[in-house]
Amino acid sequence: MEQYNGLSYKEIIIAALLHDIGKIAQRAEDNTCNIKEMEAQILPKSKVGNYYTHRHALYTYGAMEKLCKEIGNNIDIRPGVVASLAARHHSPTHWAEHIIAESDRLSSGADRKENEEDKEQSSNFLKKAKEQALLSVFSSVSIFNNRKKEKVYYKLQPLTGENAYPSKESKYNQECYKKIWDGLYNSIISIKEKDFDDYLAALDSTLEYWTWAIPSSTIDQPDISLYDHSRTTAAFASVLYQWHSKNNNLDEEQIRNKDIKKFGLITGDISGIQNYLFDLKDTEKSTKILRARSFEIRAVTDSIAKYILDEFNLNRFCIISTAGGRFTLVLPNHNDAKTTLEKIKQEIDVFFIEKHLGKIALCISDIQECSYNDFMINSSNNTDFKNTFSLLQKKSYISKQQKLHRGLKKKGHIIEDYYNEINSAANVCKMCDVKPIKKEENHCVDCSTLIKIGGALPKAKYIKLKDGNIQLFRDKIEFYSDEKNNLSLSGMLSVNTYKEGRGIIRLPYTVPVDGKEALDFSEIAEKAEGVKYLAIFKADLDNLGLIFSEGLNNNLSISRYASLSRMLDFFFSVRVRELIETKEEWKNAIYCVYSGGDDLCLIGAWDKVLNFCIELQEDFKKYVGNNENLTISGGIAFIHQGLPIARMTRKAEEELEKSKDTENKNKITIIDITATWEDFSSFIKLGKDMKNWIKKELISARFIYRLLIYSRMAKNFLEGNINSKNILWKSHYTYMIKRNIKKEEEEMITELKGLAVEEKKTVLSGIAATYALYSIRETK
Numbered sequence: 001m002e003q004y005n006g007l008s009y010k011e012i013i014i015a016a017l018l019h020d021i022g023k024i025a026q027r028a029e030d031n032t033c034n035i036k037e038m039e040a041q042i043l044p045k046s047k048v049g050n051y052y053t054h055r056h057a058l059y060t061y062g063a064m065e066k067l068c069k070e071i072g073n074n075i076d077i078r079p080g081v082v083a084s085l086a087a088r089h090h091s092p093t094h095w096a097e098h099i100i101a102e103s104d105r106l107s108s109g110a111d112r113k114e115n116e117e118d119k120e121q122s123s124n125f126l127k128k129a130k131e132q133a134l135l136s137v138f139s140s141v142s143i144f145n146n147r148k149k150e151k152v153y154y155k156l157q158p159l160t161g162e163n164a165y166p167s168k169e170s171k172y173n174q175e176c177y178k179k180i181w182d183g184l185y186n187s188i189i190s191i192k193e194k195d196f197d198d199y200l201a202a203l204d205s206t207l208e209y210w211t212w213a214i215p216s217s218t219i220d221q222p223d224i225s226l227y228d229h230s231r232t233t234a235a236f237a238s239v240l241y242q243w244h245s246k247n248n249n250l251d252e253e254q255i256r257n258k259d260i261k262k263f264g265l266i267t268g269d270i271s272g273i274q275n276y277l278f279d280l281k282d283t284e285k286s287t288k289i290l291r292a293r294s295f296e297i298r299a300v301t302d303s304i305a306k307y308i309l310d311e312f313n314l315n316r317f318c319i320i321s322t323a324g325g326r327f328t329l330v331l332p333n334h335n336d337a338k339t340t341l342e343k344i345k346q347e348i349d350v351f352f353i354e355k356h357l358g359k360i361a362l363c364i365s366d367i368q369e370c371s372y373n374d375f376m377i378n379s380s381n382n383t384d385f386k387n388t389f390s391l392l393q394k395k396s397y398i399s400k401q402q403k404l405h406r407g408l409k410k411k412g413h414i415i416e417d418y419y420n421e422i423n424s425a426a427n428v429c430k431m432c433d434v435k436p437i438k439k440e441e442n443h444c445v446d447c448s449t450l451i452k453i454g455g456a457l458p459k460a461k462y463i464k465l466k467d468g469n470i471q472l473f474r475d476k477i478e479f480y481s482d483e484k485n486n487l488s489l490s491g492m493l494s495v496n497t498y499k500e501g502r503g504i505i506r507l508p509y510t511v512p513v514d515g516k517e518a519l520d521f522s523e524i525a526e527k528a529e530g531v532k533y534l535a536i537f538k539a540d541l542d543n544l545g546l547i548f549s550e551g552l553n554n555n556l557s558i559s560r561y562a563s564l565s566r567m568l569d570f571f572f573s574v575r576v577r578e579l580i581e582t583k584e585e586w587k588n589a590i591y592c593v594y595s596g597g598d599d600l601c602l603i604g605a606w607d608k609v610l611n612f613c614i615e616l617q618e619d620f621k622k623y624v625g626n627n628e629n630l631t632i633s634g635g636i637a638f639i640h641q642g643l644p645i646a647r648m649t650r651k652a653e654e655e656l657e658k659s660k661d662t663e664n665k666n667k668i669t670i671i672d673i674t675a676t677w678e679d680f681s682s683f684i685k686l687g688k689d690m691k692n693w694i695k696k697e698l699i700s701a702r703f704i705y706r707l708l709i710y711s712r713m714a715k716n717f718l719e720g721n722i723n724s725k726n727i728l729w730k731s732h733y734t735y736m737i738k739r740n741i742k743k744e745e746e747e748m749i750t751e752l753k754g755l756a757v758e759e760k761k762t763v764l765s766g767i768a769a770t771y772a773l774y775s776i777r778e779t780k
Helices: 009-017 021-027 036-042 056-071 079-090 095-108 116-121 125-131 174-189 196-211 226-246 273-278 286-311 337-356 385-400 405-411 419-425 445-459 521-525 544-550 558-580 606-623 645-660 677-695 701-718 729-740 746-754 759-776
Strands: 263-271 319-323 326-332 361-364 368-370 462-465 477-480 492-495 503-505 534-541 590-596 599-605 632-639 667-670 673-676
Touching: 009 056, 009 079, 009 095, 009 196, 009 226, 021 056, 021 125, 021 174, 036 056, 036 079, 056 079, 056 174, 079 095, 095 226, 095 558, 174 196, 196 226, 196 503, 226 263, 226 326, 226 558, 263 286, 263 385, 273 286, 273 645, 286 319, 286 326, 286 337, 286 361, 286 445, 286 590, 319 558, 326 337, 337 361, 337 405, 361 385, 368 385, 385 544, 385 558, 445 477, 521 534, 521 599, 534 544, 534 606, 534 645, 544 558, 558 590, 558 599, 558 606, 590 606, 599 606, 599 645, 606 632, 606 667, 606 677, 606 759, 632 645, 645 667, 667 677, 673 677, 673 759, 677 701, 677 746, 677 759, 701 729, 701 759, 729 746, 729 759
Parallel strands: 492 503, 632 667
Antiparallel strands: 263 326, 263 361, 263 368, 319 326, 462 477, 462 492, 534 599, 534 632, 590 599, 667 673
């Protein structure tokens, strides 16, 4: 057990992570945790009166005494020591207690006001604390003054996809807290992991599940969950412990020093994801390869983040955020930090050059050095966290301009690792078209591994990541389809579902199946109505950089940043998958290539994709509490039989860019027509009406085809291509209605004439016409 001056690293981390657990026990009125005889030893006295304050700390002491007896059966800690460390964060006297106290303040950005202790003494404080619901962090986001947002709150329930939607009103009570407290307590004591990292993974998932909707503070702005506050407190405690032990200095004044740059923030960002994912030279087994490559990005990102933390003797809580091939870490900025990180950067560059031939790279920023003051909220002299975050983003940008340069400097600019093998074998892999293969085989070792993983992922209920370094992905992952014969295995992560005593890994993949067999893309296309085409849908969050840099205004703290990042990722990595699985027609026809962080990519039967994306956008609005500052944009491309998926992915990306390159964004583009989500929904509905009109022989397919032509003419006219052909679209269209529609079909005539009222509607009618024509057309 790593010890320093009589206290172990494990004891400090557990104490920091659970330092506020007494708030739950107090609000649940579990008086077995209220150890009154410890008042003098645990609680601080008020500055304005002869009474004790911060009474939740007493409950922390009592709760930790009980819990740590169970925890101590699995990891090497002393219950009494940990209980005292956790409880004394408001009245520290020992160096370790000061570390936790400072970490507590750093986590909150020291935004708790001086009068908090007196508010706590008011007669109705506990009642209000019990009733105060967690304000959604989305309610705090504002980047445009003219966009509507309102305060919305979460219900006090365990974290599930359905429970993650806020409402305008929510009030907690003692009974709600009792259910949470009982569930949390029993879940913690159910963890039986012996390895410290595995134990923390299980404890992390347990805390998220039970405490995600508990406000860490019920005073002022209650939008930081106890879970996010606890995690970041543990992160800072880890860094402070390592920094001070490295410097062999446990002086209390040094621990409380606000000016020393003890902390270092870094970002990691994988570059080249799109090109790597869709660079498929062989369509056979392409669904498995896509799924596996997407998982590989996630696994490699996570394993490298863990590798960096291991090199700095840190734990998982020092990952402030991780999603979508990106991460942010907090490290100790000791004298060896830059040298250590430089060595890691070069090693990672070499890894990506050797394994991926430079197709993808992980760009790691230089260290953004930080003092205590650099994490504060709205401080003076440009030393607050908002400024710190801005400086970190600049370093992140610079790292992307220098990708792989350390690896190329070491290996040289000519990548020849496989050259001799390919020369001697004269065969290359049919999938990647780069790496050598043996005579009787079609795929290289790496692509063969990916195909196996792609096949295992849909059936996996548990995943085990073995100990390893950045080579982790290739041979250090095991998949289990059940737990029956593997109960004794440590470190097993439950896939998508919270299980007591286990960590969790969220995989967003949806895989259409027929019986037990996964469908390939040609089989998925057969699920489409009419023409058997696929559609690829790409979408992401609008104004991502602005949301994080300016969206929280002067209230940006590291806990709010972590909370905002986590809740956005939860939508894309959890809710997208769950939404697809709510309807059989989507579940069996939509394939999720990736979804996480702030973006997604889906491929499926064309009509199912078009209907799903409308539902998705509506669901996202509800998820963010109808905050108009938080929107998504999308792009859709159709994949005709025989067309390469990679090319159509680029087309979908181009369509997405058109949606974003408009005023206010918040749009979707399809067949080169950009529409608001409301208009898109309306014209898809019109397309369904047109399909029915055709089937009832009220209108001809040729009429709808001509409408599609007039839509293009109107679009050309609006874009400035004013020639005689484009000018006459309106008169031709009006004449076509008069000649082809029976007078008694008044409702239809009114609907169709309405499309010619303004050019914009005529352009949008192309969406409806396309939907109708594809619905009735059979693939030749």
